[in-house]
Amino acid sequence: MSESNTPLVSLDDLRQSIDSIDTQIHDLLNRRASCAKQVAEVKLREFAAAQQFESNTDSSSSQQLLFYRPEREAQVLSRVKAANKGPLADDTVAFIFREIMSACLALEKPMEVAYLGPLGTFSQAAALKHFGHAVVSVPQSSIDEVFAKVANGQCHYGVVPVENSTEGMVSNTLDAFINSPLKICGELELRIRLNLLVAKGGKDTPITRICAHQQALAQSRQWLDAHFPGVERAAVSSNGEAARMAAEEEGVAAVAGDMAEQQYDLLQLAANIEDQPDNTTRFLIIGREDVAASGSDKTSLVVSARNRPGALFKLLEPFQKADVMLTRIDTRPSRTEPWTYVFFIEFEGHRDDSKIIDILNDIEQHSIMFKVLGSYPKAAI
Ligand SMILES: O=C(O)C(=O)C[C@]1(C(=O)O)C=C[C@@H](O)C=C1
Numbered sequence: 299m300s301e302s303n304t305p306l307v308s309l310d311d312l313r314q315s316i317d318s319i320d321t322q323i324h325d326l327l328n329r330r331a332s333c334a335k336q337v338a339e340v341k342l343r344e345f346a347a348a349q350q351f352e353s354n355t356d357s358s359s360s361q362q363l364l365f366y367r368p369e370r371e372a373q374v375l376s377r378v379k380a381a382n383k384g385p386l387a388d389d390t391v392a393f394i395f396r397e398i399m400s401a402c403l404a405l406e407k408p409m410e411v412a413y414l415g416p417l418g419t420f421s422q423a424a425a426l427k428h429f430g431h432a433v434v435s436v437p438q439s440s441i442d443e444v445f446a447k448v449a450n451g452q453c454h455y456g457v458v459p460v461e462n463s464t465e466g467m468v469s470n471t472l473d474a475f476i477n478s479p480l481k482i483c484g485e486l487e488l489r490i491r492l493n494l495l496v497a498k499g500g501k502d503t504p505i506t507r508i509c510a511h512q513q514a515l516a517q518s519r520q521w522l523d524a525h526f527p528g529v530e531r532a533a534v535s536s537n538g539e540a541a542r543m544a545a546e547e548e549g550v551a552a553v554a555g556d557m558a559e560q561q562y563d564l565l566q567l568a569a570n571i572e573d574q575p576d577n578t579t580r581f582l583i584i585g586r587e588d589v590a591a592s593g594s595d596k597t598s599l600v601v602s603a604r605n606r607p608g609a610l611f612k613l614l615e616p617f618q619k620a621d622v623m624l625t626r627i628d629t630r631p632s633r634t635e636p637w638t639y640v641f642f643i644e645f646e647g648h649r650d651d652s653k654i655i656d657i658l659n660d661i662e663q664h665s666i667m668f669k670v671l672g673s674y675p676k677a678a679i
Pocket residue numbers: 334337338365366367368370371374398399400402403406
């Protein structure tokens with residue numbers, strides 16, 4: 299018998315080893331969860347002490363009770379990825395720890411996260427990827443509603459799409475930031491795989507209308523042109539809504555992802571119909587509080603320059619001088635007067651870093667509107 303055919307350890311022995319390891323993992327998980335519960339008690343004590351101190355000194359209470367700590371979560375995820383020796387892939391280990399932290403945080407404080415619904419949208423997939431499955435994800439009818447629900451305290455956080463690798467920026471999200479008091483608390487990327495979906499039993503029904511969010515229609519335009527020329531396309535409020543319509547209306551097909559397919563129990567007529575094979579959407583996490591530095595952060599700001607030659611150069615020059623990496627710049631109409639613009643600038647670093655403080659002071663002097671939208675950990679998974 300060749301060496302590879304010789305079982306060194308029996309199946310029973312291996313399963314006994316797995317059982318024993320599972321018992322240890324189980325015990326360790328509950329020990330970790332007990333630590334997280336104690337962390338919650340410490341946070342509550344510190345919060346109460348700060349409140350008392352503030353009322354004694356008669357200052358207004360600015361202290362927020364924060365259970366969710368994005369900077370700490372990013373550090374944990376980066377650390378487990380860096381320490382991973384395999385055979386599990388780094389991303390797999392990070393996803394497992396993502397869920398462990400999500401479950402631990404739920405013991406401290408169950409969290410509600412608003413996203414662009416209905417059920418089964420990529421925004422919901424993004425919310426669960428970022429926060430893990432222990433959060434309650436709460437569907438909203440529009441991006442503006444996501445902002446509103448977080449701003450009025452009905453949800454702890456929100457998840458909004460900000461740019462797609464095929465279609466560019468999501469202008470609705472950028473515009474919503476201009477007048478919102480909310481902060482950016484995190485970011486993540488989600489690979490967008492689009493499928494053509496119809497109701498189960500609708501395999502032979504001719505497709506008369508293809509529905510999807512306008513971004514999904516644009517991301518699969520060439521495929522739809524080639525396979526369904528002349529069939530009406532309708533942009534609806536979300537891919538989840540398109541999937542719901544496909545489930546209920548005869549002849550309607552939806553362009554949507556796996557979550558929508560499962561949610562509405564649809565039939566997949568074609569898979570991966572997106573025109574760009576690496577089609578990816580970047581999402582932002584919005585909340586009411588600033589996030590402490592994690593050591594690997596980005597900052598976003600919105601700024602409007604005086605309408606004069608060299609104004610944009612003056613805004614960007616401080617980054618070049620301080621050798622700070624710009625990661626994105628977008629322009630939107632200011633909506634205050636015609637032909638004036640605001641710039642969304644995103645760069646590496648945290649607003650509390652001394653180098654970044656100097657840059658921000660410099661930019662503020664050359665701008666007529668200036669708002670830091672937040673500093674937040676770079677996407678860790
Ligand atoms: O370190 C903390 O502050 C915790 O609350 C613990 C923990 C974790 O499980 O590691 C849980 C929730 C926070 O968002 C960050 C980390």
